[in-house]
Amino acid sequence: MKATIVLLPGDGIGPEVTASALAVLRIIAETFAHDFMFVEHLIGGAAIDATGLPLPETTRAACLSADAVLLGAVGGPRWSDPNARPEQGLLQLRAALGVFANLRPVHVHPRTAALSPVKADRLVGVDLLFVRELTGGSYFGRRSRDADSASDECRYTVVEIERVLRRAFELARARRGRVTSIDKANVLETSRLWRETAIRVAADYPDVTLEHQLVDSMAMLMLSQPARYDVLVTENLFGDILTDEAAVLAGSLGLLPSASLGEGRRGLYEPIHGSAPDIAGKGSANPIGSILSAALLLRHSLGLANEAAAIERAVHTVLDTRELTRDLGGNANTHDITDAIVATLTRHAAARAA
Template identity: 55%
Template sequence: MRTHSVAYLPGDGIGPEVCDVARRCVNAAGAAFGFNVRWDEQSVGGRAIDESGRALPPATLEACRSADAILLGAVGGPRWDDPTAAARPEDALLALRSELELFANLRPVTAHPALAAASPLRPEVRDGADILILRELTGGLYFGRPQGREEHDGVESVVDTLRYTRAEIERIVELAFELAEGRRGHLTSVDKANVLASSRLWREVVNEVAARHASVTVEHALVDSTAYLILTQPTHYDVIVTENLFGDILSDEAAAIAGSLGLMASASLGTRTTAKGRLGMYEPVHGSAPGIAGKGVANPLATVASAAMMLRLSLGEADAADDLESAVTAAIEDGPRTADLGGSDGTEAVAGFLLARIGAGLEVTA
C-alpha cells in the first residue's frame, strides 16, 4: 500500500478541532483509495511557545523538512498577543515559509451557488466565478532589506525594500503557467509596471516564460484596476499570478466572491519536489478563532478543502482529492451548517456528513 508522511501541526484555538476532522477525512479517503498516511504531530505557534519558548521548535521544523506535506490548523490567540514578547506565534509561519522555501501560495476562490446569500456580490455577477490566485510568498516587501526606521540630522524616515531576483520571479511564473494549463488556459499577471521597476522585470519574465506555454493566453493587468475588476467581473479570471503584497491584498478581497473567509483553503508550495508532487504546507485561510475554540462549533470545511489540495499537489492522490472536494461541495450545498454560514450545527455534524460521503461513490460502482 502507498504510504505518505504528513507533519501534523494543529496549532492553537480551533486549529486542533478542524485539523482532527481533516485528518479523519484523509484517513477515510486512504481506506477507500488504497493509501496510508503517517501523521507526525508537532507543536507550533502559541502551544509551542508555552512548551518550549519557541514558536517553531527545531523538532517541528525537522519533521516538516522530512515529510511529504504539512497540514497546519492556525496559530495565535490573545494569550500570546503581547507585542513585546520574545516569541510570537506568527513567527512560526514566516519561519516555515522561508526555511522550506514555500514560495507559492495558492488560494482557490469558488462561487458556490448555495452561498449566494453570503456574498455581497449579486448572483449574476458572481455565478460561475472560479479563480486560482497564486501569490509569491518569500520575496518582495515582506522580506526585503533594509527595513526599519532611521533618523539623520533630526529627520525621521522609514524604509521597506521591494526586492526580487529574476529566478524568484521565474519560478512562480513558471508554476502559474503550469497551473493554467491544467485549468482553462487563461493567466492574468498582476503588477504595477507603470510605476515599479520590480513590476517591469516581472512583466519581462512573464513574456519570456509565455513563449514556452503557447496554449495559455496571457494578459498583463495593473493591480489597482484589478482590485476593481475582480469584484465587478470575477468570471473573467482563471489563474492570477502576482507578487507578495499585491497577492496578500487581492486574495483576501476575493474572499468576498466566495462569501466567507471561513471556507477558503490554501496551499503554500515549496521548491522540493518528489515523485508524488511538491512539498507543500496546507492550511485554512482563517485564523485560530479563539472566541469559539473548544465549543465544538468551528467550521472544518476550509481545512478539509486544504487537505484535498494536499492530496492532489503533494501526495499524488488526485482521485482521493476529487472525492474529498466533492464531499466538501455536497456539504456546502446540502449539508449541516455551522454558525459562520448562518446555521446552528456543530463541527461533528459536518464531520459525520463528510465521512458518510468519502469513498461512497466507489462502493456504488464496485
C-alpha cells in the same frame, strides 16, 4: 501508497479544524487502501508556550522528512512579544521547506453565493486560482524604524519572479489557459521587473494567454467581473490582500483552502483563515477550508487526484444538502459538518463498491 503527514494544529481554532481534516484523511486512507502515518508537532503560540520558540527544531526536522505538512492556524493576542511571535514560525517553516508558490483556489458554490455581497449573476461560473509569490517582497526586505520614520524594503530577483510565474503558466495549461499577472508597473520598479519577466516567460507558453492588470484595477475587476479570470499570479503583499478579498466571492473565509509548493512534491497545506481566538473551543469553526486543504495535499504532494476529487465532491454534496456553519448563516457546528462529510465519503465508497 505509504506517506508520512505532519500535523501542525497550532493555535485558536487550528486544532479543531485540523482534527476535522484528519478524520477525512483517515477515511480516505481506509477507503482507498493507503497507509498514511500522521505525526503531530507544535508550531506558533503553542510552541512558544512549550519551548519558547515559534518553530522548534523538532518540528522543523519532522516537516523536512515528511511527505506533506498540514497546518491549522497560528497567532493570537496572547503572544505579543515581537521577538517571538507565532507568525514567525510559519514564515520560518515556509523558508525551511523552500515553498515559493501559494495556491488559493476560489470556487463559488451556488448555495453560498447568496451570502456574498456581490450580485449573484456575477458569481456564475467563478473558478479562480490565485498563485501568490511567498519568498520575496516587503515581507522579507530590510526594515528600519526610528522615532520619526519607518521603511520596509520591497525587493525581488528575476529567479523569484520567474519560478512562480512558470508555476502559474503550468497550472493554467491544465485549466482554461489564461494567466493574469498582477502588478503596479506604473509606479513600482519591482513591478516593472515583474512585468518584463512575465512577458519573457509567456513566450515559452504559446498555448496560454497572458494578460496584465494593475493591482488597484484588479481589486475592482475581481468583484465586478470575477468569472472573467482563470489563474491570477502576483507578488507577496498583493496576493495576501487580494486573496482575502476573493473570499468575499465564496461567502466565507472558512471555505477556502491553500497549498504552498516549492520545486519538489512536499508542500505545506492550510486553510486561509486565521486562528479566530474569539471562537476557539466553542466548536463553531467551519472545517471546510481545512478539509479542502487536505484534498490539495492529496493532489499535489501525494499525486492522488481521484482521492482529492472524492473529498471535493463530498464537500459539495454537504454544502448542497446540509445545515451550514454559523459563518454561513446556519447553526451546524464543526463536528456536524465533519461527520456529514465523512458519512458522504463512506456512502460514495459503498456505492462504488456495489
